[in-house]
Amino acid sequence: MSHNDSKMIILLGDGMGGRDVPSLGGKTCIEAANTPALDTLARLGSSGLMYLARPGQPIGSDTAHMALIGYDPFTQYRGRGPFEAKGVGLDMKPGDVAFRCNFSTVDAKGLIIDRRAGRIESGTDELAARIMEVCKDGIDGVQIFFKASVEHRAALVLRGEGLDYRVTDVDPHEIGVAPAKCAPRDDCPPEARKAAEKTAEVVNKFVAIAHEALDTHKVNQERRKAKLPPANVVLPRGAGEAVDLAPFSKIHDGLVGAMVVEVDLVRGLGLYAQMDVIDVNGATGGADTNEIAIARAVADHIGSYDLILCNIKAPDLGGHDSNALAKIAAIEKVDRAVAFLLDTLNWGNTTIMLGGDHCTPVTVGDHTGDAVPVVFYGHGVRSDLVEHYSEKEAGMGGIGQIAGADVIPLLRNFAGRIVKFGA
Amino acid sequence: MSHNDSKMIILLGDGMGGRDVPSLGGKTCIEAANTPALDTLARLGSSGLMYLARPGQPIGSDTAHMALIGYDPFTQYRGRGPFEAKGVGLDMKPGDVAFRCNFSTVDAKGLIIDRRAGRIESGTDELAARIMEVCKDGIDGVQIFFKASVEHRAALVLRGEGLDYRVTDVDPHEIGVAPAKCAPRDDCPPEARKAAEKTAEVVNKFVAIAHEALDTHKVNQERRKAKLPPANVVLPRGAGEAVDLAPFSKIHDGLVGAMVVEVDLVRGLGLYAQMDVIDVNGATGGADTNEIAIARAVADHIGSYDLILCNIKAPDLGGHDSNALAKIAAIEKVDRAVAFLLDTLNWGNTTIMLGGDHCTPVTVGDHTGDAVPVVFYGHGVRSDLVEHYSEKEAGMGGIGQIAGADVIPLLRNFAGRIVKFGA
Incomplete structure (x- = not known):
């Protein structure tokens, strides 16, 4: 591993992906939302489709986050409790x-x-x-x-x-x-x-x-x-x-990770993984959460860590409640958090993956196994032809189709913090 | 699993995918064929590329269908006999x-x-x-x-x-x-x-x-x-x-499946999997097959099953014979079968996957390991930006790249008939 200090961020709108909504003229909530910052990531970065575990398999927030931070949910999950x-x-x-x-x-x-x-x-x-x-x-x-x-x-x-x-x-x-x-x-x-x-x-x-x-x-x-x-x-x-997880830093060659998350389910996973968990004043886990406070916490603490995973819960709530307007408003909160980070961080030295942990379509009111649109942006990321962050454009992107377990290796690759295999 | 009765159909044109054909001005047979119904699926549904087993691995109809219905051909196949x-x-x-x-x-x-x-x-x-x-x-x-x-x-x-x-x-x-x-x-x-x-x-x-x-x-x-x-x-x-396969309904949580197929090879697999096999008058397995009779059999029987797999053999024959015009005519037969189903079924309650079991390019005259274009349409499927069913557009679709084994989990996901893993 090259010893640089390039930073990595995983920013998730919980349950952010969805399906076509008839009352939105067939648009998804992401397409209907006003998301200039997410579109900036898509325009300048590289997009793809993510099936957290397997194509078509609906997955929980816990099992999805396990996959995202490097644990195999199919062998290591022992229940949410x-x-x-x-x-x-x-x-x-x-x-x-x-x-x-x-x-x-x-x-x-x-x-x-x-x-x-x-x-x-x-x-x-x-x-x-x-x-x-x-x-x-x-x-x-x-x-x-x-x-x-x-x-x-x-x-x-x-x-x-x-x-x-x-x-x-x-x-x-x-x-x-x-x-x-x-x-x-x-x-x-x-x-x-x-x-x-x-x-x-x-x-x-x-x-x-x-x-x-x-x-x-x-x-x-x-x-x-x-x-x-x-x-x-x-x-x-x-x-x-009780689960027995190897520490995050051990499975990622010494990388020091932290979580800025709102819900106990993911917070507990972070503690099991021996990651630091950063509390944010104003992060309610609800539709009224202070997304700028959350983004500021990421910006304030990224200097102390190699990687921060941040999850904003609100989009999932709109999905579970089958409330398209609430979900759109929550996606726009995620957009404002990203806008804050775009303005604040040193992108010559930072790579972000923006996505979701699963889809929660308002037309279903529960998690589905549809692909989640993702975009990588920042240090080391080449651009592609995608112009907007959405379920429909992401499939044309330069990342291709990935699994949840691929996110950290890709971030480490762009950051130049992963060892070459072979000569 | 939520106990709804949403229906699932896998409709395959055998060997339908191909390669550019010089005598068709570089079009593939699918592109050269007149396929308004397949294009309707593509325009309203979600497309992708499927490698049945592994990218580049040519595969037989038997091993491909094993993968499609949930068996691992690499460990469970014992020959076509x-x-x-x-x-x-x-x-x-x-x-x-x-x-x-x-x-x-x-x-x-x-x-x-x-x-x-x-x-x-x-x-x-x-x-x-x-x-x-x-x-x-x-x-x-x-x-x-x-x-x-x-x-x-x-x-x-x-x-x-x-x-x-x-x-x-x-x-x-x-x-x-x-x-x-x-x-x-x-x-x-x-x-x-x-x-x-x-x-x-x-x-x-x-x-x-x-x-x-x-x-x-x-x-x-x-x-x-x-x-x-x-x-x-x-x-x-x-x-x-003799192979020893667990029953289809056992490996898919009680789903009841049937096959409407023309050739004994696939029919035999269905019987080994303890699926019902429905005979169709006029289904010859040849270029003269009655595709409307086949589609009608699917429509007539879907009420009694959760999933029907249907294979129309003719495109593969054109491919093996290196006869582009025969293959185009066969693809148009598949299109007419799909048109019948589009007109006949209740799509608020039905999801279809349309594709092939492998490519049989007329320029090769045998199966190849190229990606097969697939499209999912109907209940639960979000749209993407693909407008036509073809090898060249499918890669831009919202499904991404899948394996044969992913088809049934994806169908079950769209149908809302698969259990969430995790919380």
């Missing part, structure tokens, strides 16, 4: 089982009426403290660790003998129904079944205990008064066991 | 060795003058019955099963102790020479050599016995009277052993 827990600040030991949780709302009959408790903005720390209090002696000999995160998000860790992570979600992912009963998953092997049954039983007891503790809690009494849905139930999902 | 035999209706047991055969014509000196006996259209069932009669006691203790198929095609199965499929072709694939002697293949391992030698000896005796039985047969006496080349020899090739 561990990343969420780590991102929230809950440590895990081998044998622990972790869950992503939502604070949600159930009605008097126990049916879910809001999976996100009205995207509750405050009070969840108090609710989490109450849950920890009632669970302080554990459940069936299993220790309980529970912590709230941003909005309705939280994480749960179970610690004890004989647990297994191959259990189903309590969150049914729909409203109008009761929370599901946790149970061993179909793919749970026979030898792990007893442990999975025990884990499921503890989870089901936890859900009941938490509901009792939350339903009449002061925070929820006040929410009811304010006509807000009470956060009166906790719905665990995405069970997983 | 078993597919042909199964396609013709000959069953196989473990240890059997199967061959594809041609009825061919040799002159008085024993030199081959027509490898397809003038593409003989009738009488082969009688000839096959005569062969079965003279072989009814077996050869050297090995049972003989022989059956005729469409035109000059037939299949042979040997059943007995100590056989091995690693033997060479009797068909020399050229005219003006004598049939080759069957012998162990160079890649036959030492421990299988004795079995391969025995197999080759039985095959050589079979060829001699069949020649004697056929040369003076009434069918051939009549052909000679009519100035048609007699089908007076059988040339086995493509020896193989």
Whole structure:
């Protein structure tokens, strides 16, 4: 590896790619958005299509980011729970089982009426403290660790003998129904079944205990008064066991990496990879996030790192909500972040890859396995004939078709920071 | 997997891709053909380039279709013979060795003058019955099963102790020479050599016995009277052993698949994969095939299946015959089949992939490892900037470069019938 200090940035609009939207005259949200900075990257840089894992395979934010930073999700992924827990600040030991949780709302009959408790903005720390209090002696000999995160998000860790992570979600992912009963998953092997049954039983007891503790809690009494849905139930999902990832710097020949990300899921992956995670004031993970503060954090810290991965969550939210205007506005936020970086950084010494971690078309409302448009720009990147950043032009670009795992090697190549193989 | 009933179609023009043809002013046969329906797919859908197995690797129809429906030809292929035999209706047991055969014509000196006996259209069932009669006691203790198929095609199965499929072709694939002697293949391992030698000896005796039985047969006496080349020899090739394939529905999470195909080779693969195989009246496998009947069969049956693979053989014949006008006419048949489907199906609920299983350029007269142009159209497919279905435009499309194995995952992605990996 040549020892220069050229910098590398991966800037992702979460779920930014999409499909033709009839209400936009057949344009995608990226095409409909006003994106002068993204188009500058496309005009001066080199574009391509990225299938994160395999063509057609829809992929999560966690598995996509694993691929992007150099881990094989197909062999190394053990569920989202561990990343969420780590991102929230809950440590895990081998044998622990972790869950992503939502604070949600159930009605008097126990049916879910809001999976996100009205995207509750405050009070969840108090609710989490109450849950920890009632669970302080554990459940069936299993220790309980529970912590709230941003909005309705939280994480749960179970610690004890004989647990297994191959259990189903309590969150049914729909409203109008009761929370599901946790149970061993179909793919749970026979030898792990007893442990999975025990884990499921503890989870089901936890859900009941938490509901009792939350339903009449002061925070929820006040929410009811304010006509807000009470956060009166906790719905665990995405069970997983602690993963064992080699450090980012080790798998990339000593490169020092950091993350500027908004959501605990990706933040937790960064911590597992032993990357620094940089907090940004004003980064909310929502549609109201301060994209300039995020871009400034990248610019402020890139001098201390070889590579920074930055993820702006908002486009994915618009996609999941099937809200084209919200997604367009979020893409324009990503554009403004890029504009800030174009104005601020030394591009004789910096290379950026701009793209997404997966497509979240507003016409689908979920992740799809369509190709994500990507563009590389800056130091070392040759230009091509593409003029605009979009799903439809990217296929004509000079990068061709890549996988998520190709991004860092390509960035290192443009930066001149990768060793020649052969002579 | 979301439980919708969106339908998936793979429609292949066999050997449809090609190369620039000087007599067409440098156009390929696809470019020279009048293909308004294929161009509609390209204009409204998303195009790409497909290397079935590896870039540059020429591939057979059998190995290509294996890749397309989800099997790895490099590890699972055991020769074409078993597919042909199964396609013709000959069953196989473990240890059997199967061959594809041609009825061919040799002159008085024993030199081959027509490898397809003038593409003989009738009488082969009688000839096959005569062969079965003279072989009814077996050869050297090995049972003989022989059956005729469409035109000059037939299949042979040997059943007995100590056989091995690693033997060479009797068909020399050229005219003006004598049939080759069957012998162990160079890649036959030492421990299988004795079995391969025995197999080759039985095959050589079979060829001699069949020649004697056929040369003076009434069918051939009549052909000679009519100035048609007699089908007076059988040339086995493509020896193989029974393959063991997991059912199609098992490797694709319960999807129910069917085939509408013309040739026994692909038909046999479908049967091995435990797909339904739908027969079509008027599907001849030749240049005169009824493409509308084929398309109607797809439309009539798609309601009962999740996925139908349809192969129209004619373009490959034009390619092998180095007959550009025949190939163009065959491509226009594929176009008319697509036009019928465009008019007939509910495209809010259907996704199609249109392409080929390999290229058969008329300038080569055989399969090549060039990229095959493909286009996806229908439910879930975003558009790109490609306007015409052709080898030259497909590379600019929104699908990028795919392998044969990517086709079904991509179709399932567009149809919304594939599970997200990760969260």
